[in-house]
Amino acid sequence: MMGATFVQLDLAPLLIGTLAAIACALPGNFLVLRRQALIGDAISHVVLPGIVVAFLLTGTIATWPMMLGAAGAAIVAVVLIEAVRRLGRIEPGAAMGVVFTAMFAAGVLILEQTDTSGIHIDVEHALYGNLESLIWLSARGWGSLLDPAALADLPPELPRMAVVAALIALLTALFWRPLKLSTFDEGFAATLGLPVAAISFGLVVVAAVAAVAAFDAVGSIIVIAMFICPPAAARLMTNRLERQVAWSVAFAILSAVGGTILAGRGPLWLGGEHAVSAAGMIATVSGVILALACLFGPHRARIGAAREG
């Protein structure tokens, strides 16, 4: 199992899945604490129209125009949600629901209207990605990791995802203190002179970058699951933010690795012949972890919940 076929078929999806999970789980911690968990849901829906419009404008499915289109759509969505909320005086949840469904519908409509047969953007791909197909064909075993010629043939999603995950980890470390302060006590952070609105917007932008980068490789459903499930499970394990983030990264890695392996090998163990969706399986495993945390996590109850009855 750990031989040449593993390196060729499983290593790249495993790494890409893991990096995507970490990249989403890091900002996810703050989104969950700020009760903005569903921003991730909204962003991952509007990525579709962004990609479709980028394709229409450039006529290619090159990576960078797509990423820019998706990031642009995410920013448009955030601005629109804010505008609907303020102009219409509508509660944030409903404003979000109005904007992301309309943008997603527009994306599907444009996709149906244009002739995109022969290239692979379709709604299903957008939803559950194609992690299984990201194989490293020229690998001949573990030795290929040192072979420049074989390394050049790695799926391009892998280095891209690695760069984004590293960037997000770096940003989280750099802005740790302001992020922590403004998340727990926005008023106090503001009196210290921190630009709380800018921090809030920056967090959403980082989440959008994570969503867009992960989306291309793994589909939007993992993105939503990774934004919410590992941080939510981690929240039930500890009261300290440092430990919560560590737990969430551990849960994200466990979900990605466990999900990928279960999707590829699980059906064989059960006597089936075909692999199942890795993206779906990763989301499922993260859900199982969250369920266990809800049932057994040491800090699962709300403080004072017993007294409230």
Next chain:
Amino acid sequence: MSGPFLDAFLAALALQAGYNSALVAIGAGLLGAAAGAGGTFLFLRKRALVADAVAHATLPGIGLAFMLMVALGGDGRHLVGLLLGSAVSATVGLVLVEWTTRRTRLAEDAAIGAVLSVFFGFGVVLLTVIQTMSSGRQAGLESFLLGSTAGMLYADAVTIAVGGAACVAAVALLRRPMTLVSFDPEWAAASGVNVRGVDLAIMGLVMAVTVIGLKIVGLILIVALLIIPPVTARFWTERTERVVWIAGGLGGAAGYLGAALSASAPDLPTGPIIVLVSFGLFALSLLLAPGRGVAAALWRRRRFQLRVHRRQGLLALARGEPIFDGLTLKVLRRDRLIRPDAVATRAGAAQAAKVLRDEKRWEVARQLYRDETISGRYDGLTAIEAVLTRDEIADIDRRLGPPTPVEGAA
């Protein structure tokens, strides 16, 4: 719009585009009406996005129902069976959202997102399993993601139309207790309404709308039918009872128009078109609704601005101060209170004297009446006659002495 498209659209609107299309349009209209009215209760309870979790949680139920029906030797594509399966898993998802919110310290948004993504992910796993089953290759269960009315069976169209009608009937029957509970749960409980039961009925209605809408709109977009019409209706009225009716009407119109539009040309997927029609109605309302609309708000702001400039300009005239502000000069000229060379006209001087006196009366009034109800009304715009009685003003005038003529009024 080209001629043939318009003809096809009009034919579809008049239900002349074929039996199935007509049934689908009627079903979509009824469904939209039920979703709009039912969604209002969710919206008023600020739980709009719970519907998103419910909708995504239907997917594993669809997959499991298909597998079960195949295992029992039947046709896995039987719509009623699939819808029953979806209702069961949606219920499980909803119960999990409630349990997580109540029993753990996670907030409702995290619970919604977790249920939504995990159920959907598990559903996708089941779909890939079904694709590898010998009877599953042509299952077409993906059509439940975005809805698809093309090639719909007659029996399916009937199911949807009947289900939509049943939902509308349920809303009509239960609208009073539902309105009461979503508007003021405490008062409803005090007046003997079973709040928990009505809450369950609201969620049951949302579930029914979701399940019936799966085939037309699809599970990703169905939440739009529950959210957009109530938000739109809120622009047009301040009264709960009317929000329900208007949202139902808007939802019905969007469903019917959208289904007709999508039937009149290929490549117009029903679900997204219905959602976009609904969003179009929303955008129009946001801009144009009287009272809460953006245009109305801008107009009110402009009028307020002009009133402030007029008053300040008149005060400046009365005190003999020069006016430099362009807008102030414009307002005063427009009302013929000053001449083009910025000297007060007869009417301007009279008004200026009156405004100055008003300001002085207020000054005394604010010293005399210390309580908020009177002195709090002072905003530099309200005439004192609107707040105090004639006798009270006469009393103030005795303290002020007789009116003095303003410069230039002679």
